[in-house]
Amino acid sequence: MQLxxxxxxxMRFGGLTAINDLGFSVDQGEIRGLIGPNGAGKxxxxxxxxxxxxxxxxxxxxxxxEIGTMKPHRTARMGIVRTFQSITLFKNFSVLxxxxxxxxxxxxxxxxxxLFNTAKTRSSEQENESRAREILEFMGLTQxxxxxxxxxxxxxxxxxGIAIAMAAEPELLMLDEPCTGMNPDETAEMVNLINKIRDRxxxxxxxxxxxxxxxxxxxxxxxxxxxxxxxxxxxxEIRKDELVHEAYLGSDFDxx
Amino acid sequence: xxxxxxxxxxxxxxxxxxxxxxxxICGYDKYILHVGITIAFNIALATSMWLIWTxxxxxFAHAGxxxxxxxxxxxxxxxxxxxxxxxxxxxxAVAALFAFVISIPLMRTRAVYFFMASxxxxxxxxxxxxxxxxxxxxWDGIFNIRPxxxxxxxxxxxxxxxVAYYYLALVCCALIVFAIHRIIRSRTGxxxxxxxxxxxxxxxxxxxxxxxxxxxxTTACFFAGMTGALYAHYHTYINxxxxxxxxxxxxLVHIIVGGLSTLNxxxxxATVLTIVDELLRPAGWYRVIFFGVVIILTVLFxxxxxxxxxxxxxxxxxxxxxRSD
Amino acid sequence: MALDEFTQMTLTGINLGLMYALIAIGxxxxxxxxxxxxxxxxxxxMLGAYVLxxxxxxxxxxxxxxxxxxxxxxxxIGAVLQLxxxxxxxxxxxxxxxxxxxxxxxxxxxxxxxxxxxxVKGIPSVVTGGVSVLGAFYTYERxxxxxxxxxxxxxxxxxxxxxxxxxAMRAVSEDPEVSSLQGINTRRIHxxxxxxxxxLAAVAGCLMGTLxxxxxxxxxxxxxxxxxxxxxxxxxxxxxxxxxGLIIGFIDSFVTTLISADVAYIIGFVTIFVxxxxxxxxxxxxxxx
Numbered sequence: 001m002q003l004x005x006x007x008x009x010x011m012r013f014g015g016l017t018a019i020n021d022l023g024f025s026v027d028q029g030e031i032r033g034l035i036g037p038n039g040a041g042k043x044x045x046x047x048x049x050x051x052x053x054x055x056x057x058x059x060x061x062x063x064x065x066e067i068g069t070m071k072p073h074r075t076a077r078m079g080i081v082r083t084f085q086s087i088t089l090f091k092n093f094s095v096l097x098x099x100x101x102x103x104x105x106x107x108x109x110x111x112x113x114x115l116f117n118t119a120k121t122r123s124s125e126q127e128n129e130s131r132a133r134e135i136l137e138f139m140g141l142t143q144x145x146x147x148x149x150x151x152x153x154x155x156x157x158x159x160x161g162i163a164i165a166m167a168a169e170p171e172l173l174m175l176d177e178p179c180t181g182m183n184p185d186e187t188a189e190m191v192n193l194i195n196k197i198r199d200r201x202x203x204x205x206x207x208x209x210x211x212x213x214x215x216x217x218x219x220x221x222x223x224x225x226x227x228x229x230x231x232x233x234x235x236x237e238i239r240k241d242e243l244v245h246e247a248y249l250g251s252d253f254d255x256x
Numbered sequence: 257x258x259x260x261x262x263x264x265x266x267x268x269x270x271x272x273x274x275x276x277x278x279x280x281i282c283g284y285d286k287y288i289l290h291v292g293i294t295i296a297f298n299i300a301l302a303t304s305m306w307l308i309w310t311x312x313x314x315x316f317a318h319a320g321x322x323x324x325x326x327x328x329x330x331x332x333x334x335x336x337x338x339x340x341x342x343x344x345x346x347x348x349a350v351a352a353l354f355a356f357v358i359s360i361p362l363m364r365t366r367a368v369y370f371f372m373a374s375x376x377x378x379x380x381x382x383x384x385x386x387x388x389x390x391x392x393x394x395w396d397g398i399f400n401i402r403p404x405x406x407x408x409x410x411x412x413x414x415x416x417x418x419v420a421y422y423y424l425a426l427v428c429c430a431l432i433v434f435a436i437h438r439i440i441r442s443r444t445g446x447x448x449x450x451x452x453x454x455x456x457x458x459x460x461x462x463x464x465x466x467x468x469x470x471x472x473x474t475t476a477c478f479f480a481g482m483t484g485a486l487y488a489h490y491h492t493y494i495n496x497x498x499x500x501x502x503x504x505x506x507x508l509v510h511i512i513v514g515g516l517s518t519l520n521x522x523x524x525x526a527t528v529l530t531i532v533d534e535l536l537r538p539a540g541w542y543r544v545i546f547f548g549v550v551i552i553l554t555v556l557f558x559x560x561x562x563x564x565x566x567x568x569x570x571x572x573x574x575x576x577x578x579r580s581d
Numbered sequence: 582m583a584l585d586e587f588t589q590m591t592l593t594g595i596n597l598g599l600m601y602a603l604i605a606i607g608x609x610x611x612x613x614x615x616x617x618x619x620x621x622x623x624x625x626x627m628l629g630a631y632v633l634x635x636x637x638x639x640x641x642x643x644x645x646x647x648x649x650x651x652x653x654x655x656x657x658i659g660a661v662l663q664l665x666x667x668x669x670x671x672x673x674x675x676x677x678x679x680x681x682x683x684x685x686x687x688x689x690x691x692x693x694x695x696x697x698x699x700x701v702k703g704i705p706s707v708v709t710g711g712v713s714v715l716g717a718f719y720t721y722e723r724x725x726x727x728x729x730x731x732x733x734x735x736x737x738x739x740x741x742x743x744x745x746x747x748x749a750m751r752a753v754s755e756d757p758e759v760s761s762l763q764g765i766n767t768r769r770i771h772x773x774x775x776x777x778x779x780x781l782a783a784v785a786g787c788l789m790g791t792l793x794x795x796x797x798x799x800x801x802x803x804x805x806x807x808x809x810x811x812x813x814x815x816x817x818x819x820x821x822x823x824x825x826g827l828i829i830g831f832i833d834s835f836v837t838t839l840i841s842a843d844v845a846y847i848i849g850f851v852t853i854f855v856x857x858x859x860x861x862x863x864x865x866x867x868x869x870x
Contacts, residue, residue: 050460076462090453101450104443105462111471114442115435125443168461314676361858368675371618372812373857376850379805383850387843505683512680541691548687555680556669 003028003203004049004080004172009058011041011048011227018044020227021058026172031194031204033218033235035211037247041227042207043085046174050082051075062172076105079171083161083178085207091150095141095160098149099132102167132167139163139193155186159193166197173197174205179213191217215239223247264520275426279419289422295530296422296429297487301503302510302522303436304479309516310440311472312452315374316504317358318480320381323499325351325481326488327385330398333489340404340415344428344485351481352474359473363466366455378501385496397495401488421490428486432479437519439475448472509547513554515561524562585716590834592714596723596792598830599730600785604803605810605822606737607781613754613817614774617667617678621685622782623804627797628689629655629783630790631697634704644707648787652780659779660772668771686801693797704791726788733784734823741819750774754817782807812853815863824864 004026011019018041026032034042047053049060051072060068067075090098107128113121136142139159144152149160158178165173175194179187191213198204208214214221215235223231223238225247231238238244274281275292282288305318325347332338332346358377365373385392392398403415415421439445450458451465459465488494507526514525529547536543554561604626611619629651636647662685670677711720741747752760753770761767782803786795789803810829814821829849836845856863 052456072456072459073462073464076460081462082460084457088454088457090450090457092453093450097446101446101458101463102461104447109443111444114444115438117438117442121443164457164461314679361854364859365857365861368612368616368618368816369857369861371675371679372808373854375808376854376857380847380850380854383843383847387841387847508680509683512676516676541695544687544691545695548684548691550684551687552666552681552684555677555684556666559677 001028002026003063004205005059005061006049007059007061009045009048009060010056011044011053012056018227019048019055022224022227022229023058024222024229024232026203026205028171028203029198029201030219031198031206031217033214033221034205034207034224035209035214035221036224036230040224042224043176044227045224046082046176046205046207049075049174050080076168076170079169080174081165081168081170081172082174083158083165083176085176085180087154087157087161089149089157089160089164091148093149094146095136095144095149095152096129096132096146098160099135099163099167100128102135102164103128103131105168135163135166138196139166140189155182155189158182158190162193162197166202170202172203172205174207176207177209178206179208179210187213272430275430276423279422284419286418289418291531291534292422293418293425293490294534295527296425297483297490298507298510298526298530299523300429300432300483300486301480302507302514302526303433303519304476304483305504305507306511306516306519306522307436307439307476307479308473309511310445310448310452311469312455313370313374313469313473314508314511315378315473315476316371316501316508317374317378317381318476318507319499319501319503320378321351321355321477321480322484322487322503323381323385323494323496324354325484326494326499327392327398327484328481329485330401330488330494331391333401334398340485340489343489344482347485348478348482351484352478355477356470356474359470363469363473375501378504382496382500385499392496395496397493397498398488399493401492401494403489403492415489425486425490428482432482433519433523436479440519444468509551511561513551513561515563517560518563520563521561528562583716586838588715588717590838591831592717592719592723593838594831594834595827596727596830597833598827599727599734600789600826601806601810601830602734602823602826603730603785603788604782604807605814605826606734606819607778607785608807609811609814609817609819609822610750610754610774610781611778612811614750615663615667615671615678615771616757617670617675618682619775619778620679620682620804621689621800622682622779622807623800623802624686624689624693625655625659625779625800626782626786626789626803627693627795627800628658628786629780630704630786630795630799631693631797632783633787633790634702634795638702638704648784651783651787655783656776656780660776663772663775667775668768671771686804690797690800693800697797699797701794701796703794704787706791723792726792730785730788733781737781738819746770746773809849809853811863812856813863815865818863818865821863821865 002025006025007023009019009022010017022045034045036042044053048055051067051070051074055068058068059066062078062080065078067078067080070078090101093101107124109124133145136145139162141156141159141163144156149157152160162175162178178194179190182190187210194204194206194217206214206218218235220233221235221238222229223241223244230243230247231241233241278292279289301318301322305315308315328350329340329343329347332343362370362373362377386395403421405415406413413420415424440448447458447463447468450463451468455465484499510525510529511522512525513529514523515521533543536546539546558564604622608619608622611617611622632651632654633647636642636650637644666681667678670681706722708722708725711718713719741751749760749765749770750773752763752765753767757767806829810822810825813828814823814825832849833845836848
């Protein structure tokens with residue numbers, strides 16, 4: 001079943017065209033890789049899908065609803081949550097509180113309830129906390145629950161970023177270079193985690209430069225260059241594709 | 257942590273008890289009660305300004321909204337004869353209404369731009385009061401605003417009495433501080449701080465940042481408007497200068513010197529600095545110089561403000577003990 | 582409106598505008614390079630005027646040299662204050678530098694009231710006489726001051742475009758990180774910019790003090806005007822500050838004469854509010870985050 005469909009999408013900033021007539025779709029339950037040389041428009045695409053930018057042209061449909069004009073908090077409510085290339089956390093909050101803020105979206109909350117600390121608010125708050133703890137356990141961060149987010153090691157900060165996103169209960173999780181700056185052990189852990197998240201029924205759209213990771217876990221890969229799709233297929237097909245080789249000029253692409 | 261929380265609660269209870277007993281302690285001294293009332297106003301203004309800070313903003317228009325409250329209440333009194341009991345709420349509501357309307361464009365701005373845009377809003381409010389002489393009395397302001405009376409169930413209190421007004425100001429100030437405390441301790445507060453920490457992340461986990469900013473700004477200005485009404489009926493005279501940028505700046509000084517990270521900060525800062533201000537009154541302009549020095553020294557050498565002093569002292573004591581062992 | 586009245590207002594507008602531009606260029610340099618709100622900028626304008634007053638009215642020393650002395654003194658004061666007070670706060674929340682400059686306002690303006698007294702003073706002018714232009718009387722003094730301001734702005738423009746230090750200043754203003762990677766000593770640029778910006782305000786203070794009069798409280802109004810101009814022209818933009826200065830100068834001249842000073846302020850503030858909300862980069866500036 002089709003979850004996300006991008007059709008004829010363009011994004012221009014002044015004279016610069018970052019995305020140019022791009023079209024592809026993502027099926028429910030798959031891990032889709034999004035690759036391309038630096039500056040190909042991958043992160044811009046995430047920003048457009050999540051609602052940071054309004055597309056100049058074209059449509060984005062999610063579960064049959066047009067989301068092109070929605071702001072980030074609305075797309076998050078629709079079930080699209082993303083992480084950031086540079087680690088973005090609530091740095092001065094505890095790890096638990098970070099995830100609890102993520103849980104906010106799917107909890108029972110009202111201004112007046114919060115102000116008067118009603119029974120309903122209290123029980124919803126407890127529910128939030130246990131959900132947050134469950135997510136942290138799932139992400140393997142239990143040991144850090146009370147630590148300040150800023151004090152976590154780099155790899156675990158990335159995992160916390162994903163934990164916050166998971167707390168918002170996404171149907172489509174967009175990961176922007178989750179393995180950047182990680183050593184091979186940490187990368188293996190992250191790959192494992194991404195697979196586990198998919199097994200929970202979450203569809204994943206993944207930008208990643210590490211070809212081992214992309215080739216290893218993606219069901220399908222979309223390659224973009226200069227804001228347009230130049231190839232799409234299974235990892236095996238992409239590896240053989242001439243255009244892709246050209247775009248990458250044979251760089252780190254020969255890796256298995 | 258829990259021990260600290262308990263201690264903090266203890267200090268709070270003691271402070272409130274002291275405030276309630278103050279008239280008896282000082283022997284109904286009119287001047288001390290006046291200082292007490294001034295402290296109450298300054299605390300209300302500083303804490304409500306701090307509420308906006310929890311989202312990462314400092315609004316230089318804050319005193320302007322206090323002015324809107326003061327003028328609303330004053331005009332209702334002078335033209336319709338309504339008492340503070342009704343005016344206070346209308347004043348707060350009118351200030352909040354203006355805040356709501358202006359915050360929708362205002363909240364599009366960020367960081368430096370917000371400071372400056374809010375500064376422009378504050379100046380426009382002041383200059384509108386000054387320009388429309390017919391309605392607001394121009395630079396001369398409005399005179400003859402009277403404190404209210406209570407005359408029900410055999411209870412007869414006239415708030416022209418300093419003691420009575422002291423209790424009125426104290427109760428209102430306590431209510432405002434308590435309300436802000438509840439907001440900050442609740443999930444709403446957690447959301448506010450999360451916007452302070454990272455607006456973009458908050459947005460991407462589904463928090464409607466603009467909505468929260470508008471509500472917080474409106475709420476804070478509601479309290480500022482209420483404070484303005486209380487101010488007007490206490491001083492019986494208001495003019496545009498009372499509510500200009502300097503008033504906002506003094507509140508900012510209170511917050512910075514007191515501390516930015518918890519509600520204790522603005523309360524502590526407003527209290528201590530108002531008292532110091534009164535003590536230094538005979539010093540004339542040297543008093544202002546003193547304030548300048550205090551704020552610069554605080555920023556450079558005590559960046560967490562007065563509220564961090566107990567923790568610093570504890571750490572120092574612990575270190576000294578460790579050394580002597 | 583009679584032609585002579587119109588000419589008079591135009592000439593006043595240019596005159597005011599150029600002096601406003603001097604103050605605002607100083608402020609925009611400091612903002613662009615250090616990214617702080619230098620709220621006490623107008624206080625240096627006031628101090629500059631008083632230095633000239635003591636130099637030429639009290640000590641009876643040559644007027645034009647006095648402007649140079651004033652600029653030099655304020656440059657040193659500004660640079661030292663940057664090194665002592667603002668450098669430690671670099672990279673922290675702008676609230677802190679804002680608070681420090683607020684502290685400076687308290688200290689300098691009250692210190693000024695104590696030292697200089699509250700009496701309005703004047704700096705005697707060195708140029709007398711005037712000429713009739715399209716029915717309006719134009720004093721040589723105002724003419725000289727306008728030319729002097731314009732020359733100074735041009736000189737500054739050359740400094741920023743042609744000299745190594747000037748180009749380094751522009752580079753830091755455009756991208757502090759990249760320029761420090763390229764080997765520019767940003768810490769040095771910071772105190773130079775602060776000193777230079779303050780000195781420009783001081784010169785404007787000297788000129789304005791000669792034309793009108795001086796009081797220790799004149800600083801804050803100058804700050805207000807400078808911020809209006811800088812926002813209008815775009816934070817960090819020097820050409821923006823020049824054009825913004827002229828626009829505000831004209832608004833002040835025309836609206837104050839035809840309606841009232843309060844209306845001029847209200848129009849000014851509403852304008853900058855609208856600009857901040859809808860085009861925060863101003864007319865010429867770049868967007869900062």
